[in-house]
Every structure is written in C-alpha cells, then in structure tokens.
C-alpha cells in the first residue's frame with residue numbers, strides 16, 4: 001500500500017465527494033423513529049427531561065436555599081407571601097427547595113450507579129461470554145459468589161471505606177449492581193459470537209478485543225439500554241432504603257427517599273412534607289417504566 | 305518454491321467433535337466430521353467442494369484456515385503448516401486468505417456501514433493507511449464488485465441479498481488475498497442473482513489471480529466455476545478430478561446420485577437422470 005500516499009491530493013477531492021454521499025439509516029435511528037411514534041414513551045421522556053431541567057435550574061431562582069432555616073415559619077403549610085410554595089418542615093426549611101435538591105441527588109446517584117454498573121457489567125459479561133470455557137466458568141462463578149453475599153454487608157463496608165460521601169457510596173453500589181447486567185450481557189454474547197459476522201471478523205484477522213468492542217458490544221445496545229432504564233428506578237428505591245437506614249445521603253442534604261421517609265412519619269399533621277416528594281418519585285418511576293417499555297418495543301430485534 | 309508447487313496442500317486433515325451424551329460422568333461420543341482429507345490447490349485455480357448438507361464442508365473449510373481446531377493432519381500454506389503457525393503468523397495469514405459466507409446479511413455487522421465493513425480488513429492489516437485513502441480504496445472496490453460508491457454510508461439492512469454478498473466479496477478482496485474460501489457463497493441467493501455473483505467472482509478471479517475454494521451442495525453451480533471438483537461424503541473424499549470428468553463420468557455412486565438430483569431444463573436429459581435415480585434406488589433396495 002506504500003506509494004499510494006502520493007495520490008493524497010486526488011484522494012482528498014474524491015473523499016470530499018464520498019463524504020457528501022447519502023447517509024444510511026442506522027438501526028439506532030430506526031429505533032428512535034419507532035420510539036418517537038410511541039406516545040407513552042415520548043410523554044415519559046418529556047416528563048423526565050422537564051423534571052431534570054426544573055430540579056437543576058429552578059433552585060437558583062427560589063427565595064430560600066434547601067438548608068436555610070426560616071425561624072419565622074416552622075412546620076407551616078404553603079405560604080406564598082413568605083416564599084414557601086410547598087410549606088416548611090419541622091426545622092423551618094423550605095420544602096420546595098428541599099424537594100428539588102432531593103430529586104437532584106436521587107437522579108445523580110441513580111445515574112452514576114447505573115453508568116458504573118453498565119460499564120462494568122457490559123465489559124465483564126462480554127469478555128466472559130466471548131472467551132468462554134474456563135475463563136467464563138471462573139468469571140461467572142465469581143458473579144454467583146457476589147450474588148450470594150448479603151448486599152447490606154457490602155454497603156456497610158463501603159460506608160466504612162468511603163465515609164458518608166453519597167456519590168462514592170453509589171459508585172460502590174454501581175459496583176454491586178453490575179452482576180445482573182453481566183449475566184444478561186454474557187448470555188447475549190454467547191449467541192452473538194456464533195453469528196456469521198463475528199466469524200467474518202475472525203477470518204479477517206480481527207483481534208479478540210476488537211471483536212468484543214467493535215462487533216459484539218455495539219450489538220448489545222438493545223438489552224443494555226432496556227436494562228439500564230430499569231436499573232435507574234431500582235437504584236432510586238435502593239437509595240431511599242439506605243437513607244432510611246441512615247446509610248445514604250446525610251443532612252442537611254437530602255434525597256427523595258429521605259424526604260418521603262421523613263414525610264410519612266408526619267403525613268397526617270404535615271401532609272405537604274410528603275405530598276411533593278411522593279408525587280415526583282411516583283411520576284419518575286412510572287415514566288421510567290413506560291420509557292423502558294417503549295425502548296423494548298423500539299429496539300425489538302424481531303422487527304429488524 | 306517452484307512455479308508448479310501448489311499454494312495450499314492439505315494432508316490427512318481430520319476434525320472430530322466431542323458430543324456430550326449427558327449423564328453426570330461427562331460421557332461423550334465422537335463425531336468424525338472430517339476424515340483424512342487430502343488435496344492440492346494451485347495458484348489461480350478454483351477447486352469446488354460438493355456434498356450434501358452436513359457432510360462436513362464448512363467444518364473442513366474452517367479447519368484448513370484454522371478458524372476451528374483440527375484434530376490431525378496438515379494444512380500447508382506456501383510450505384508452512386497453518387495448524388502450527390504462531391499467533392503472529394496467523395494474523396499475517398488472514399491477509400492472504402479471506403472468506404465469503406453463506407448468509408449475505410448475517411455475515412455483515414448490522415451496526416456498521418458498508419465503508420466500515422469493507423474497510424475493516426484494511427484497517428487490521430494496514431493500520432498505517434490514512435482514513436482518506438482507506439475510504440478511496442473501499443469506494444474503488446465497491447465499484448469493482450458492482451456497487452455504486454454513493455452507497456458507502458448505507459447499512460447492511462438497506463441492501464438486497466445480492467448487494468450484501470457483493471459487500472462480502474469486496475471485504476474479502478480488499479487486502480488482495482491469494483485465496484478466498486467461499487462457503488456456500490451463492491446458496492442463499494435467488495437463481496438469477498446466483499449467476500450474477502458467480503460471474504462476478506470469475507471476473508474478479510481473472511483480474512486478481514486469486515485462488516478459490518468454492519463450496520456448494522449443488523454440483524451444477526460448482527461445475528460452472530471450478531476447474532476441479534472434490535466430492536465429500538460423510539466427511540470423506542469419495543472423488544476428486546477435473547470438473548467435466550467428474551460430472552460427465554462420475555466414478556462413485558454418491559457422485560452419480562448428486563448429479564442425478566440436479567433438475568435440468570432439458571427433458572431428454574431429465575428422463576435419463578430419472579432413470580439413473582430409479583436404478584440407484586433399486587440397487588440400494590437390493591443391497592439392503
């Protein structure tokens with residue numbers, strides 16, 4: 001192939017033409033098209049994006065910060081004159097600001113944990129599945145052992161190691177959540193590696209790593225995306241549970257789970273403390289479920 | 305190495321599969337998919353391999369180029385045994401021996417564009433080639449196999465079966481290999497497309513001087529493209545010789561059956577073949 005480089009000038013011109021060649025329709029684009037046709041999924045995306053934007057932007061425009069105490073208004077219902085649109089808690093802190101901060105925290109934590117679990121789970125599962133044999137047996141036995149160990153034990157160990165930093169804690173939780181993802185991905189990889197295009201890559205001399213990350217992983221998008229949308233709400237619930245035990249997010253910061261557990265204790269006397277966070281949590285869980293459903297239909301391999 | 309030396313010499317190649325028979329003691333039966341196969345292939349030559357489905361054609365072709373593990377024998381490529389090559393030599397070999405597959409669509413990664421698919425072997429074996437040059441070579445090769453270069457950014461599912469197979473051929477040719485293994489490369493295509501693809505392969509063979517191992521279950525297809533034909537029956541070579549000779553004067557009963565099973569447009573010839581089929585059946589009944 002040497003010597004051809006002298007043709008670079010002509011090549012560049014030729015390439016320019018090819019760059020203008022019509023773009024193809026990728027499978028991902030097809031899937032997006034099908035997703036957009038699904039009303040429930042589109043509405044879910046709209047709702048989630050709205051929640052996301054509001055909780056990250058609106059706090060800058062609120063009169064009260066989430067940890068600021070208003071001594072004049074403690075345990076008060078919504079009061080527009082004082083700027084407490086959703087009332088205050090027992091410490092005189094603005095519930096709207098706290099709900100937004102809590103939702104932020106829950107989303108960040110769920111996003112980080114899901115991302116970590118996807119990255120580890122996909123790599124691990126694809127490697128085990130592709131190499132197979134003894135490597136697979138050892139790697140998957142390790143997953144089985146991890147499954148068998150009590151989750152809460154790990155969490156306590158993580159808290160001891162990382163202290164009470166919520167982000168690090170949820171990186172740790174992501175490191176536990178990957179187990180199921182690894183199993184799903186391994187199963188998919190076992191069937192993908194028998195496909196002819198993988199054999200074609202081997203026949204072309206592609207290295208195992210390039211086969212795994214160029215040919216197998218991109219074809220896992222469907223199950224991975226679907227599973228990830230199901231993992232996000234799961235982690236939001238896990239976070240609620242851990243915060244309830246006092247292992248998650250710490251005061252004065254808060255999270256949806258913490259807000260709900262505090263609100264439910266005083267639901268009769270101070271209903272505004274429960275209502276806001278509960279509505280947001282339920283809305284997000286439902287939206288993620290419909291989004292997951294829509295993605296499953298859009299990415300359904302039977303449709304290809 | 306002399307001029308007349310074959311580029312590929314396969315000697316006593318065998319492939320056995322262990323089939324687990326279940327049971328807690330891990331018992332297994334041995335399936336001898338390829339038994340003691342030997343043949344030569346010369347530069348620029350096409351050798352056809354025929355045999356019914358399940359007789360070990362795919363297994364043989366993959367064992368020769370070490371895509372699966374051979375149980376015994378040798379596969380000498382230009383004087384060096386492929387089965388004993390180091391990983392490094394093996395990668396270099398992949399540049400010289402390429403493959404075309406049975407299912408045109410399934411053999412292309414659905415997430416890659418035609419440019420990425422055809423350019424991949426180039427990227428593997430010539431990483432120093434710039435992206436611009438690679439694209440240009442891909443476009444050039446697409447034109448050679450009868451695809452318009454404007455289709456370079458399309459994905460496999462946007463092509464027809466015949467076009468997909470052309471992409472497969474372009475991918476196989478882009479590193480200028482010396483041998484291409486075509487495993488049932490036209491069996492999945494419509495008859496009219498089959499002829500086009502075979503003619504394309506023959507033209508490209510003339511242009512590039514590449515040897516072909518052309519595998520099919522249909523002897524009529526193989527006869528058209530191959531100079532010599534090897535007939536495989538339950539993993540064994542039952543007959544090998546010049547195409548015309550094997551087809552016009554088959555020596556082995558199994559070959560006769562294969563030829564008789566091909567429908568032909570000529571009614572007289574068809575009558576004659578039906579007679580052969582009947583005779584073979586009678587003999588088989590008498591033997592049993």
Ligand SMILES: Nc1ncnc2c1ncn2[C@@H]1O[C@H](COP(=O)(O)OP(=O)(O)O)[C@@H](O)[C@H]1O
Pocket residue numbers: 321322323335337355356357358359360361362363364
């Ligand atoms: N990986 C394998 N494990 C066990 N048996 C196999 C395997 N691959 C092929 N076989 C068996 O080997 C025989 C030959 O198969 P194959 O080479 O695919 O035949 P062909 O390509 O001629 O149709 C068949 O009986 C098949 O079931």
Ligand SMILES: [Mg+2]
Pocket residue numbers: 361362363487488
């Ligand atoms: Mg086969």
